Amino acid sequence: MTDLFSPVQIGPITLRNRFIRSGANETKNKDMFPTLALRDFHAAYARGGVGMTTLAYIAVSKDGRTLPSQGTMTPESAKHYKVITDAIHAEGAKASAQITHGGSFCQIDDLSTSRCMSASGGLDKMGVLKGRFFQREMTRADMDMVIGEFAEAARLCAEAGFDAVELHMGHGYLLNQFISPLSNFRKDAYGGSAENRVRFPAEVLAAVKQAVGDRLAVLAKINLTDGVPKGATVDDAIVTARALEKAGADMLILSNGRNIESTWAMFGSALPYDELAAMQGTLMAKLQFAVIKRSVPKLPPFRENYLMDHALKLKAALAGSPMKLSYLGGVQSMASAQQAMDQGFEAVTIARALIHDPELINKWQTGASTTSGCTACNRCVAVMYGPSGTYCPVSDNAIDPALNQIYAGEEHQHAA
Template sequence: MHQNPDRSPFSPVNIGPLTLKNRFIKAATNEGMSAQGVPSRQLAKLHAGLASGGVALTTVAYCAVSRDGRTLPNQLILERDSLPHFKALTDAVHREGGKASAQITHGGCFTFIRERSTPRPLSASGGFNKIGMMSGMFLKQAMNEADMEQVVRDFAQGARLAREAGFDAVEIHMGHGYLLSQFISPLYNKRRDQYGGSLENRLRFPRRVLRAVLDAVGQDLAVVCKYSITEGVRAGNSAEDGAQIARMLEQEGAHLLVLSAGMNAESITTMFGSSFPKENRVQQKNPVIALAMALQRRMDPVVEFRELYLLEHARKVRAAVKMPLAYLGGAKSLASIEQVMAEGFDLVAMGRVLIAEPDYVNKLASGASRNSICTACNRCVAMMYTPGGTSCVLGQPGDAQLNSQRAAG
């Protein structure tokens, strides 16, 4: 274990070509602030507020690299027409002294978009699509070499567009059951060619994507990978697998790993570290989302939140690699943040805590606070479907009017 009791969470850190003023990252969370498929003024305001609140790097979630790569209607897409709106967001963040990261992703078969260029949603393997039970797309399509090459190009182009839009980093989403995760996970990848079978083979395509992104922007932007260090479900990847995955991503040259966990469909409590309240499941106007949440509730066990709920798994990754790592999972007090730093993690990523208190980092730095007001109730997740987008139930809801306006006016 890498012990460093003297490391301060408020000290600067280098991530590839990027220098951050402190060790705090706003983790990617779906804010529901892209009603027209581009950043809204509310989304720009949110991320600017996080920067002014002390966060060094704020992550803009779920920027699809193609229209086929979207998971939900109106999801953010990195394409040329959307650049002025992304640029308005990054300019707002920079004015407040922060840096911005674009999370680039492709949903694969985890999608509710029926209008697409392929007959069926793409994935590592074909056959029955369990996600399609909620969207009517009951079959998925195994990717061939031409499909893979196109997706590699899409990720590289998405990264270049992110650079043009003023982002300081890109985060390649390799977790939670999206396309790259579908290759990594034995739950989804049943291939018998060079992209299936062993863990090394299952990482072959995600590594191609990482290499293409590094070649495209790695001299200018930090290239981050977010992945599930454990999938939290029988027959899925374990934390030991997560450590091996980290070694391979380190070998490929990633600048930073964000250590998440769980899968959207199979093990969402592993991701959040606690169960979702009943009202998150049943008070949804969108019937598809309501059904999805109801099914998850039936599948998931009741889990009580505890701080640093992923630390035992993350330690295995820390012991396996020397590269920078961002701990994610239940850090909601200065004591837990300092413990993460002392155990050798380079940064801490927080989601719910910073939705509850965008200025939490400044409060910690000034001594005004030690413990977050966040209760890890997970109600903020359901709030992303409200007109104002994601907000903490302990505070004010988002501004529905700003959320209906494009960031660049």
């Protein structure tokens, strides 16, 4: 059996063990810069024993944000991110930057254009909340611009001390808007078949690989399925995985579901939609979450490793590939993590169980515990929009909200 606490090499880097803290929006940013709260948040995971921790959703451009204050990789912000990567490294872990572009999944007012870009034009489902009813189909010039933005963001990540970049190609963000038949209706070489739909995301990854592949590990987070009829299937995910392997991906993080159409497929359980609506506070948000709540099918009880069957199908199709795969989805115990190892996955990626207890991996390694106290209630998703950003309301481990108002690179820093 593969030891969960043995090192693993991913491209040019080596992790001290097989545990990756998943990217999961922290909202610990101010004016598009990371804060001291974000530093303390990730230093705690590193101190708690993970091999690598992922800073979630760093936009590759101002238009790529999904939320107004969201972290954005720029020459100015890189020095603030360097403070965070230094803190992570001081605790013996590696740091990954999840870089992406929201496309039409966007809740900001200060776009540089009147319409969001996406794989295809048509109704802008998120833009309706901001009075933007339509999105525009990306041109070749748009694609070239975005490819350049990803490559430049990756180069800046290297300067900021990151060890890896993770391109987010799931959950309904821009690159997934190309991959998914739910949002890609193009008639050119970038639409239609699964091979065509992944063409642009593969071009993006290839450019990132060329820019930083000798310095940083290049990862991609993809959907195993979209979770709803007419969405992408595991067979589509296999096509995506093969294209990304050819483009140079060192590892894939295997996720599921879309932010609007199928959040339950992402989390393996329903979100607390009423609490989310209350946190947002606006009438439009309440209406939006009411509609989403009504669309959730009757779900079975939450179970550990709820994406394993899909992940194993993809893994079998990629037998013999040098590209590594990290299992994600309901790992809440040593037993479920070990199951992923026994099935041949090279790493396990965890979010909620670590949000509940950042010390979890150390506890598992020392035998102090073998399971997580996380109940998969998903309330951490609702509170992410509050003044402290993401934390676990059950274990009540919120970081001081005052630290969420101080840029990470400011001189008088709170002791980590």
